[in-house]
């Protein structure tokens with residue numbers, strides 16, 4: 102293991118930094134101790150140094166698996182400019198070039214070798230001839246079908262640890278919930294990897310959710326004091342991006358549309374103009390933003406509900422990289438939910454997609470601090486409410502929900518954490534449906550102890566318990582509800598629980614509904630019900646179960 106001094110000298114000499122960012126030093130040391138490591142750190146957090154620095158001090162080559170062939174050249178050129186011996190191998194190179202790299206490798210002239218997972222088989226022979234000291238797997242979420250950017254070639258990477266079983270592995274990603282992390286480690290054969298979880302808290306971003314009616318008017322209103330500021334409006338469809346850009350232009354804003362259907366040169370131009378502040382607003386699909394390094398984006402609006410929290414977090418994360426206060430605004434509409442549910446049911450892995458969408462919806466519907474929910478999604482608990490989201494700024498009133506929580510949690514205990522929310526509520530309310538009877542749940546001690554609370558209210562309470570970290574949803578096990586460290590405090594240590602007053606929630610919903618003209622609301626509601634029933638029929642699952650909505654019980 103190198104001396105601390107040597108590590109700091111290397112940091113300064115090759116990267117120009119005097120100090121490490123949070124976790125970097127611990128990660129570097131863990132590599133030198135020979136551990137396998139799983140690093141989850143937000144974009145821009147400084148993941149690269151975690152393997153680049155050890156690469157300079159370890160005797161052999163560090164193999165870096167990276168999916169972004171397009172960025173590989175830039176990365177390697179950047180390293181070389183700092184005097185680091187780096188190279189990459191990919192399918193675009195000719196044989197001479199590849200031969201040159203092979204020779205350099207054999208002569209131990211290369212410290213970092215970047216390679217795409219698809220190209221690994223080309224250098225299979227070579228790998229047995231060189232000394233490998235570290236294997237880094239960047240964008241490691243690509244290995245998991247539960248992550249949000251699955252790449253089939255990544256699933257073969259598990260063999261690396263089998264073949265080089267005493268070489269430490271470091272897997273790095275900016276986006277992975279708990280289950281995805283576990284999946285990554287299992288697939289890479291590093292079950293004992295040390296987990297490094299950096300904070301995802303971006304305190305400078307304010308969070309706000311509004312009902313999605315009259316969005317355009319709301320946007321003009323929002324932009325009133327932001328005419329010269331850079332911002333992004335994310336939309337679900339290409340058509341919406343164009344419609345919005347045009348409306349904004351008509352109002353005198355410097356706005357452009359950006360989506361995969363825009364010609365290549367035009368897209369590059371929009372991007373360039375945005376970066377140098379000629380274009381202030383980009384109305385874009387999620388295609389926009391990857392790899393764009395602009396620090397002074399002051400606001401991000403989601404015109405439509407994103408399909409999961411990972412995507413939402415990444416997109417709002419493009420605001421305020423300079424650390425200055427920046428605003429984010431999310432519009433929440435029924436129509437979007439329906440649309441997204443449709444996408445989710447037709448995608449592979451639809452149960453997971455659906456569960457993730459549910460979490461997104463719960464975030465948007467939340468009556469408790471939104472940042473807590475966002476961070477708890479990534480496995481991070483914050484003690485205090487954030488004070489910088491709309492719920493914190495305008496909080497609902499609370500009731501003592503300790504007894505309600507105890508009832509719910511002890512039902513989860515008695516049911517051995519084997520059921521999803523719907524069944525837990527059925528047991529609490531003493532329902533007599535097939536699941537309850539088949540499994541003998543009517544004999545549980547908590548059966549029917551809380552039928553004074555309606556099904557919908559129970560649903561709201563349980564969502565609040567989840568959002569406050571008292572329960573967890575196991576997405577990958579049919580959405581079963583699981584206990585947490587915190588639930589034990591309520592059950593055994595007398596911890597008090599506050600729950601938002603649902604009467605208040607009704608009031609919020611009413612105001613939102615009033616804002617939509619009654620007639621539109623009625624037709625919309627009927628249409629919604631029809632669509633839900635139809636979708637459920639196609640899926641062969643009772644509608645009230647898919648949508649967690651008892652009013653759909655026929």
Ligand code: ADP
Pocket residue numbers: 118119120121122125142143144145146147148149150
């Ligand atoms: P990630 O891969 O996590 O998105 P990078 O490794 O690309 O992040 O680093 C993001 C930026 O932070 C880079 O410009 C990098 O030079 C800078 N950076 C990384 N570590 C440090 C540090 N210890 N001190 C100052 N800047 C750092």
Ligand code: MG
Pocket residue numbers: 148149239
């Ligand atoms: Mg990176």
